[in-house]
Amino acid sequence: MKNAYLLLVLLLCVQIAACSGRKSPAPVAELYQGKTFRDVKKSSYNSHIYIVEKGDTLFTISWKSGQDYRDIAKFNNIRPPYNIFPGQRLTLKKPPVSISKKSNNRTGQSSKSKTNQVVDPPKKQAYGDSNATVTKGVIASSSSEFPNKITAWLWPTKNSVASGFSNTEHGNKGIDFNGSLGSPILAAAAGKVVYTGDALRGYGKLIIVKHSDSFLSAYAHNDSILVKEQQWVRAGQKIATMGNSGSDSVKLHFEVRYKGQSVDPLRYLPKR
Template sequence: MRRKALTLLTLMLCISLAACSGRKAPAPITELYQGKTFRDVQKSSYHSQIYTVEKGDTLYSISWKSGQNYQDIAHLNNIRPPYNIFPGQRLTLKKPSRSISKKSNNRTGLSSNSKTNQAVDPPKKQAYGGSNTTVKKEVTASSSSKFPNKITAWLWPTKHSVSRGFANTEHGNKGLDFNGNLGSPILAAAAGKVVYTGDALRGYGKLVIVKHSDSFLSAYAHNDSILVKEQQWVRAGQKIATMGKSGSDTVKLHFEVRYKGQSVDPSRYLPKR
């Protein structure tokens, strides 16, 4: 009996040693930490299929950060011009894949009336607004018909030289940076309508977005002061802001151009100096 107990104890010890030898090093930190970094949160909010509208958002600012065409987002969510949205409203940013479209039909698109109408603060007319009703099929005239099909000329947004160029990489610079003086004028690079002014987009500081056509948008970031309002039409070369360092450590202008929601190199369109 004593010999059997000793044999059993030896067998259990061998099994225990074998299990411990399976991992030669401590578990990596990545296996232990299950939280999200700031970059993870920022990326997931704008790059998932569903986005919840926050205070200060417009359809244009959401499309800008998500890299989607604002017209595609409007179509997916049955939103008509002037593209009004509400805080708390859930928007589909990307068309669901076939494998999940049937399951997500009741959980995507616009939120219920009881949720979208509960605005915490009095909303700005353009930043929010709109309704949850289904869009009628008949074609209606919209403000987008006022935009030209082609932009005839682009102008430099500032007299200062480029300090950092465009880089078409995952974490590269999505526009042109200009170092300058506090208060230097910032000019509209082409004629169009101001579709966003504010500082709700992280990393851009005080920002102005101008719509030039159904395909082109331009953005002017880190301003000190903004001299235009949303829905205002501006001409090419018009002063729309002054250079500052909002959202930045140094005074500069970050200038971007997007074509159908995608970042493009602004130097391809700007005239040679």
């Protein structure tokens, strides 16, 4: 019994000595608080398939891939409120039209379905109607209606640049403009509004405009939003007013993305 007691004391002394000899602090686990825009700063995802990770939302995935979140929802038969789960396999491209053979009970012959048959018939859902609409003489029904090239880029505001683009790991993935509350924010190029809202943490009230199959632009920290999702806008059209939503100061955070990858807007904006 005495020997067992001495052994226990010896083990305790060894453990205390080991703890006092630690040269580095004990590891601290950081609590996960959900993804912010800095978690998708490297958003370049050109694959047709995406595997959902912890913290992903349909909005962050659309921002990563450069796709409209409604299209992703429709391709994967996801309905509002757009719940997804880690490990889920999502297709980011429109599924190809499959040719099916149907047996004829009377003749035994088979017939091919029409190759131009719509895969997913349009339904009135919260993520938009896929029927073609005509806006000022421009027919727009799908991503294939977007131009291959952007004819012109314009500055989204007349305000001066506060901080520029940085390609470093934690750098600014766009341009920040000095702000004054209520200053007009303009569409940098013609396109279609594919998102308005505040679901992406760190952006505040956000507008995303799709200009082509490859290019998106984003306008963050707005005070008021003057356009609606699925609305077509022209270059230079007033789409919002400047504010400080999701920020500690009034400013405009402006991004340009090419195939989901953040690029320096100054490469496209005209010289002042």
